[in-house]
Amino acid sequence: MKLKKPRNLMIGALIAAGLGLCAGQVMANEISGTLDGEPHEWHVLSEGGMSTANFSEFMPGMVNVTVQGHREARFETQGTLSIDFMVMQGTPSEASVTYFHESGLTPHYGTEEEVPIEIEELETDGDSGRVKGRVATSLAYVESMMAGHDHDNVMEIDVAFDVELVREE
Numbered sequence: 321m322k323l324k325k326p327r328n329l330m331i332g333a334l335i336a337a338g339l340g341l342c343a344g345q346v347m348a349n350e351i352s353g354t355l356d357g358e359p360h361e362w363h364v365l366s367e368g369g370m371s372t373a374n375f376s377e378f379m380p381g382m383v384n385v386t387v388q389g390h391r392e393a394r395f396e397t398q399g400t401l402s403i404d405f406m407v408m409q410g411t412p413s414e415a416s417v418t419y420f421h422e423s424g425l426t427p428h429y430g431t432e433e434e435v436p437i438e439i440e441e442l443e444t445d446g447d448s449g450r451v452k453g454r455v456a457t458s459l460a461y462v463e464s465m466m467a468g469h470d471h472d473n474v475m476e477i478d479v480a481f482d483v484e485l486v487r488e489e
Contacts, residue, residue, distance in 0.1 A: 353479030362389025
């Protein structure tokens with residue numbers, strides 16, 4: 321009996337350590353990281369066979385991927401994060417990142433030019449897929465569609481994502 325107690329404690333410790341590791345990792349259909357140094361989490365939303373994490377094929381070998389997350393598990397503009405990138409012949413290009421801090425399309429924070437994105441896993445098969453990656457960059461303030469990016473007003477973002485993709489027609 322004395323051997324079972326230490327063994328049970330050891331198993332409990334391993335389970336607790338595993339749960340602790342999982343808590344720090346991004347789970348499928350979540351985007352998490354920091355925005356302006358503060359921890360944030362965004363949710364991929366799905367409804368009726370559509371998803372805010374999707375891909376579309378422009379032509380054979382050329383795929384557009386959008387990973388969009390919402391701060392709440394409901395559709396709304398305020399708090400939305402959008403990451404868009406192209407995949408050409410299996411190789412991801414750089415990304416465009418936009419954060420909508422208010423309820424409209426402007427003002428917002430975004431990248432003026434495309435920025436590097438790290439893709440750990442990317443697969444598309446038929447009508448579904450998965451992408452896992454990370455992007456870290458500065459987002460500049462954009463007051464209106466007619467205004468340029470204000471590089472004196474920026475937010476730093478560093479997020480990881482692991483999301484299931486749905487083909488968009």
